[in-house]
Amino acid sequence: MELRQIKYFMEVAKREHVTEAANKLHVAQSAVSRQIFNLEEELGVDLFIREGRTVRLTRIGKIFLEHMERAVNVIDDAKQVVEEYIDPHKGTIHIGFSASLASYILPTAIYHFRKEYPDVKFELYQDSYNELIEGVVKGDINIAIVGPLPNDKEKIHSSVLFTEDIVALIPSNHPLANRSSLKLIELRDESFVLFPEGFVLREVIMEGCIQRGFRPKVSFEGKDIDSIKGLVSAGLGVTLIPEVTIVDCLPRATVKIPVIEPSLKRSVGAIIPKERELLPTEKLFYEFIKEFFTRLELYQN
Known part of the structure; x- marks a missing residue:
């Protein structure tokens, strides 16, 4: 053979x-x-x-x-181990990520990493939550950044990078737009814009609403974070969204409002295989992002 x-x-x-x-x-x-x-x-x-x-x-x-x-x-x-053994500062990192982490989190980490290691190359793979986990298990990729971190996965190791708030994003002409904070129950009669079924962020939001005694009425769905923000901007509904996805720019004609009772959060972290060693350059990046987000969280607090 x-x-x-x-x-x-x-x-x-x-x-x-x-x-x-x-x-x-x-x-x-x-x-x-x-x-x-x-x-x-x-x-x-x-x-x-x-x-x-x-x-x-x-x-x-x-x-x-x-x-x-x-x-x-x-x-x-x-083959890649042999190449990176000679110089791990010039290797290639294959990393997966979900849509909600594409606009700020991963680019920020890569930017600061390449300031220290400018010759390292990246191959990025955007996929759904479950496909990323499966990719790490099968060996298609060795690192994925996901949120929330999965539970009870025997073949992967998870490291929390940070915890983020999930906030309400609503049209600026909405009756609740001038509020400094919202109770989740106050959104029970609203039309929601969410990810389709099967997306983990939708499950997090649905679970939070159900715990408060209502199931969101989903009027529109979007498969990426930008389309969801665009639908809210057009006045077609409200959404609950990780705050980090709007850290750089609030969509036109929308307002961001913190949610209380309950305070919705999700953990974001890196997953790697338990049964395989990371390649030298991947190990370099993995250790870097753990330290980077620890320092970032200390600075923000």
């Missing part, structure tokens, strides 16, 4: 089309087909079901793919 065969197999599995895989790999279609055939001959099983010009994985093919993805990640990490 050769690494080339494995990479050809993974590309075909991804695209479910031999010609498209060959084009992506910049090799002849016959070369890809031959290597897949040789791999199946060596393993003694069919990895694909052929359907004209398209293919799809057999059941054993899907299992084999899962193992090969982990194996290739290990090989790629090993």
